[in-house]
Amino acid sequence: MSKPTFTKSALPQAAASVSSTPAAQVWQVGLIGFGCVGQGLYDILQQQPNASFAISRIVVKNPTKERILPAERFEFDVDALLADDSLDVLVEVIDDAEEAFRVVAEALRRGRRVVTANKAMLSRHLPKLVQLQREGRGTLLYEAAVCGSIPVIRTLDAYFGAEPLRRLTGILNGSSNYVLTRMGEQDSEYAPALAEAQAKGFAETDPSLDMGAFDPRSKAVLLAAHAYGTFLQPEQVLNLGIEGISAVDIAFATSQGQKIKVVAGLQRLPDGRVTVLVTPQFVGPESPLYTVDHEFNGVVIEADFAGEQFLRGRGAGGHPTGSAVLADLAALRQGYAYHYPKATAPAPEYASDLEVEIYLRTDEDRLVDVLDFSEISEEADEDEYVVGYVALENLVRHRDLLRKYGAFVVRTGRLRPISTAVAAALIEEESL
Numbered sequence: 001m002s003k004p005t006f007t008k009s010a011l012p013q014a015a016a017s018v019s020s021t022p023a024a025q026v027w028q029v030g031l032i033g034f035g036c037v038g039q040g041l042y043d044i045l046q047q048q049p050n051a052s053f054a055i056s057r058i059v060v061k062n063p064t065k066e067r068i069l070p071a072e073r074f075e076f077d078v079d080a081l082l083a084d085d086s087l088d089v090l091v092e093v094i095d096d097a098e099e100a101f102r103v104v105a106e107a108l109r110r111g112r113r114v115v116t117a118n119k120a121m122l123s124r125h126l127p128k129l130v131q132l133q134r135e136g137r138g139t140l141l142y143e144a145a146v147c148g149s150i151p152v153i154r155t156l157d158a159y160f161g162a163e164p165l166r167r168l169t170g171i172l173n174g175s176s177n178y179v180l181t182r183m184g185e186q187d188s189e190y191a192p193a194l195a196e197a198q199a200k201g202f203a204e205t206d207p208s209l210d211m212g213a214f215d216p217r218s219k220a221v222l223l224a225a226h227a228y229g230t231f232l233q234p235e236q237v238l239n240l241g242i243e244g245i246s247a248v249d250i251a252f253a254t255s256q257g258q259k260i261k262v263v264a265g266l267q268r269l270p271d272g273r274v275t276v277l278v279t280p281q282f283v284g285p286e287s288p289l290y291t292v293d294h295e296f297n298g299v300v301i302e303a304d305f306a307g308e309q310f311l312r313g314r315g316a317g318g319h320p321t322g323s324a325v326l327a328d329l330a331a332l333r334q335g336y337a338y339h340y341p342k343a344t345a346p347a348p349e350y351a352s353d354l355e356v357e358i359y360l361r362t363d364e365d366r367l368v369d370v371l372d373f374s375e376i377s378e379e380a381d382e383d384e385y386v387v388g389y390v391a392l393e394n395l396v397r398h399r400d401l402l403r404k405y406g407a408f409v410v411r412t413g414r415l416r417p418i419s420t421a422v423a424a425a426l427i428e429e430e431s432l
């Protein structure tokens with residue numbers, strides 16, 4: 001895929017294009033979307049009259065929907081907001097990724113300041129949006145798009161901008177984490193734990209994006225851009241979810257003194273390349289992620305010189321996400337723009353020629369054949385599980401099949417270079 005090109009002089013120029021504002025002046029905000037996040041931001045600003053931001057225009061989609069504010073506060077033409085130069089900043093928090101891209105890209109072309117929370121849109125279009133900022137001198141911040149209230153993007157971009165990172169591991173999706181936690185606490189199966197998460201508002205009616213690890217994959221793509229300067233398309237990243245999990249998997253993990261968490265793992269390999277995986281993983285008590293339970297998110301950053309740091313907080317919900325949007329508004333007032341510092345040098349290459357050690361539970365024998373384990377260390381017929389090494393490219397290629405047959409895969413956390421024999425077999429299959 002095309003990667004934005006950067007020169008060291010171009011990015012500070014983008015940052016400099018937004019000048020800071022005298023503290024007393026209230027910034028006029030154009031709010032696009034008034035759902036969970038939009039209302040969360042609105043409520044936060046209501047509770048903080050001194051926050052120096054006023055929502056002066058609000059655009060929504062449905063003219064007949066009942067609202068918590070009088071009807072005259074709402075309008076329906078987003079292009080009218082884009083054209084309104086009296087607005088100091090636009091906040092895009094709609095649930096339509098393609099329309100969000102159109103709006104955000106157009107705003108940047110017009111040199112506007114924009115805040116978005118839309119990780120699905122960003123993970124597809126980040127290179128273009130970064131390029132537009134360089135050319136159009138607009139500014140885009142999106143802290144809310146990854147882990148809600150946890151300030152991880154700015155931490156990577158600003159604080160760790162100059163320091164190489166060994167690894168970043170995170171629980172980036174509160175819905176699946178809630179389900180996994182409740183299964184562990186109650187010794188229950190997946191369906192009742194999911195139903196409870198939905199009843200409590202921790203999971204969507206259509207849970208597939210969260211439970212299938214599509215949502216944390218989008219976030220991992222954004223983290224890779226800031227942590228390593230590596231721009232990926234979501235499909236490049238292996239994502240495996242928890243729809244196929246059963247109480248026997250939790251019991252297996254418990255018997256090993258571990259929990260199962262959906263972990264996004266971004267890692268620099270010994271040869272300098274980078275890999276990104278988003279799958280269930282066994283997590284032991286030695287990891288800070290072990291105690292990140294229920295709807296919480298957590299991120300562990302391992303930097304070459306600073307060592308390990310751990311951030312934990314609420315990854316979703318109106319107020320936590322609105323809080324991150326407010327933090328971006330405040331940052332924009334101070335003239336802040338992302339620098340993508342790791343992208344100014346040649347970015348590390350993305351590595352997929354690896355073998356991943358997995359636990360696979362399935363009653364479909366042919367999945368074991370299709371994955372073509374290069375080494376099996378444990379096999380239990382009665383519990384229908386296998387532990388061993390599989391080529392990462394095989395997991396990527398067959399992830400839909402694994403999902404279709406309800407298989408459940410957990411990473412052990414061990415990776416190794418692909419063996420020559422496996423690589424040869426993959427090439428052969430590729431050419432069929």
Ligand SMILES: NC(=O)c1ccc[n+]([C@@H]2O[C@H](COP(=O)([O-])OP(=O)(O)OC[C@H]3O[C@@H](n4cnc5c(N)ncnc54)[C@H](OP(=O)(O)O)[C@@H]3O)[C@@H](O)[C@H]2O)c1
Binds near residue numbers: 145317
């Ligand atoms: N919810 C969270 O906790 C959370 C956390 C992090 C990031 N995010 C991201 O934040 C964004 C918003 O999420 P949400 O949960 O607030 O969504 P939501 O509750 O479904 O609300 C979406 C809002 O967008 C409006 N909208 C949709 N299409 C529109 C269009 N074409 N023009 C104008 N308005 C439009 C809707 O209008 P109507 O009111 O007329 O339907 C609604 O007000 C998403 O990208 C989501 O991934 C959400």
